[in-house]
Amino acid sequence: MPHPLPDALSSWSEAPRVRRMNERAIRPEGRYVLCWLQQALRARDNPVIDAGVRLGNDLGLPVLVYHGLREDYPYASDRLHRFILGASRDLARECRERGIACVQHVDRADRREKGLVYRLAADSAAVMVEDQPTFVARWQSERVAARIDRAMLAVNAACLVPPAILGDDIGSTTAFRRRHQPLRGDWLVAADWTAKVAAYDGPLPFTSDRLDVCTDADLDRFVAAAAIDHALPLSPMFPAGRDGALVMLERMMDEVLPTYATTRNDATQAVGASMLSPYLHFGVIGPREVMAAVEAAIAPAASKEKFADELLTWREWFHYQALTLPAPERYDRISEWARETLAAHAGDPRPEVETLDALLHGETRDETWNACQRQFLIDGWMHNNLRMYWGKRIIAMTPDPEIAWATACYLNDRLSLDGRDPSTYGNIAASFGGGSPGREGPAIYGKVPTRSDGSTRHRPGGPAWLAAAATRPRQTLVVPDGLPTALYLSGEPLV
Numbered sequence: 001m002p003h004p005l006p007d008a009l010s011s012w013s014e015a016p017r018v019r020r021m022n023e024r025a026i027r028p029e030g031r032y033v034l035c036w037l038q039q040a041l042r043a044r045d046n047p048v049i050d051a052g053v054r055l056g057n058d059l060g061l062p063v064l065v066y067h068g069l070r071e072d073y074p075y076a077s078d079r080l081h082r083f084i085l086g087a088s089r090d091l092a093r094e095c096r097e098r099g100i101a102c103v104q105h106v107d108r109a110d111r112r113e114k115g116l117v118y119r120l121a122a123d124s125a126a127v128m129v130e131d132q133p134t135f136v137a138r139w140q141s142e143r144v145a146a147r148i149d150r151a152m153l154a155v156n157a158a159c160l161v162p163p164a165i166l167g168d169d170i171g172s173t174t175a176f177r178r179r180h181q182p183l184r185g186d187w188l189v190a191a192d193w194t195a196k197v198a199a200y201d202g203p204l205p206f207t208s209d210r211l212d213v214c215t216d217a218d219l220d221r222f223v224a225a226a227a228i229d230h231a232l233p234l235s236p237m238f239p240a241g242r243d244g245a246l247v248m249l250e251r252m253m254d255e256v257l258p259t260y261a262t263t264r265n266d267a268t269q270a271v272g273a274s275m276l277s278p279y280l281h282f283g284v285i286g287p288r289e290v291m292a293a294v295e296a297a298i299a300p301a302a303s304k305e306k307f308a309d310e311l312l313t314w315r316e317w318f319h320y321q322a323l324t325l326p327a328p329e330r331y332d333r334i335s336e337w338a339r340e341t342l343a344a345h346a347g348d349p350r351p352e353v354e355t356l357d358a359l360l361h362g363e364t365r366d367e368t369w370n371a372c373q374r375q376f377l378i379d380g381w382m383h384n385n386l387r388m389y390w391g392k393r394i395i396a397m398t399p400d401p402e403i404a405w406a407t408a409c410y411l412n413d414r415l416s417l418d419g420r421d422p423s424t425y426g427n428i429a430a431s432f433g434g435g436s437p438g439r440e441g442p443a444i445y446g447k448v449p450t451r452s453d454g455s456t457r458h459r460p461g462g463p464a465w466l467a468a469a470a471t472r473p474r475q476t477l478v479v480p481d482g483l484p485t486a487l488y489l490s491g492e493p494l495v
């Protein structure tokens, strides 16, 4: 008999967010309910913590929030590490304000903690984890769920509307929007649960790094001590942590939303887009909080609707899609017709092929592509309109379609703060052939529609903007000998 959800969770209004990851029992004799966070790095309106608090209250146990940062995740760099540490510090501070204990470990040469999550789980009644459908968070939680001897429950913290209530039969964005839109109102109000049990202060199998009391200089020291890519610097555009997210939210309300419907596609505008995606990716802010700000903003209805469509239709559609795919990162996720037409053209002459070095550094023969890539390289983010050109053009700039896919995922994942996300692979898949086939087109692309750079180049000032953007001073990164493609190619096992 499969174990049902515990009553404390099945009776919860947010129950559709929760699913069992294994069939093991809850152990009420545990010391705490463990909330193991990997990416949803916020303490408020975090359904993983709220589910843990509900279960803990029912069992008479406290919640223990744990976040660990390893050095060996793919593409670990100063840029990603520092952004994550800033978010983790604020997570711990806000947990403390909520009366919940939060412990952290940052792996480094003089302090490694092998198997820490297993040791923490061994003292728990149950483990709550976020339901992330891509990359490390997915692989790790699946591995741990299979190995521990107690219940592990996954909770969706990324989406406004829990994907589980949408059914499993939606095949297009249009159908998704139709089903998703009428449900949104039901999920807009968050209710943090108050822990009835005092914050956990019992024994631990390690000494926590206590990021909550760390200064910026302390966090910088953690980064410096880690065996990671130190050549990729922090992004000056995206300060880490809750303050960074809240500044961006305010900017969105005051400067972006008033004209969003008309300026969102203009990459030359400094305030055309919200730049919230890094904070959403790492869960520093959730869609519910963003939507509350949208509702409160003074802006035309058309702008609010457009923004809600991007945040709720497009973002949540790619989460929904990824949840149904065994490996959303792999080339074989793109539509069959696109794989067929790209394979039929794989042998076409490719005079525009570039080296990985030129691609990574934005030093190709294509000025517009360089302008796009330098945003990834320097800012750790790229404007949506540029991403659409970048994702199409890379098909002609690489030796074959599967290498093109792996290269696009690699550049996006290594450099962009919002990479490694369901939106990463979903959007690249859309560039490689989302929707329906077009008419047989030029060499290399076959029936995959192409895209020009006209939406930027033909704007007033567009050519000058592109020329400047393509030559921004940049750093030099280490280029791997071979493309690290194993994650992305068809049929390759995941790490």
Ligand SMILES: Cc1cc2nc3c(=O)[nH]c(=O)nc-3n(C[C@H](O)[C@H](O)[C@H](O)COP(=O)(O)OP(=O)(O)OC[C@H]3O[C@@H](n4cnc5c(N)ncnc54)[C@H](O)[C@@H]3O)c2cc1C
Residues within 6 Å of the ligand: 264, 273, 274, 275, 276, 277, 278, 280, 281, 307, 310, 311, 312, 314, 315, 316, 318, 382, 383, 384, 385, 387, 388, 390, 391, 412, 416, 418, 419, 420, 421, 423, 424, 425, 427, 428, 431
């Ligand atoms: C080839 C390609 C790769 C992409 N890679 C990523 C990625 O790695 N991570 C990522 O979060 N987005 C990705 N996107 C989607 C989109 O470009 C970014 O979400 C957006 O540019 C982020 O900037 P913003 O926060 O200013 O967006 P805004 O225009 O302000 O939109 C608000 C929010 O809506 C969501 N959103 C907007 N557009 C999309 C979209 N097309 N798909 C899904 N969600 C969307 C994002 O969460 C975004 O933060 C990619 C798009 C393309 C074409």
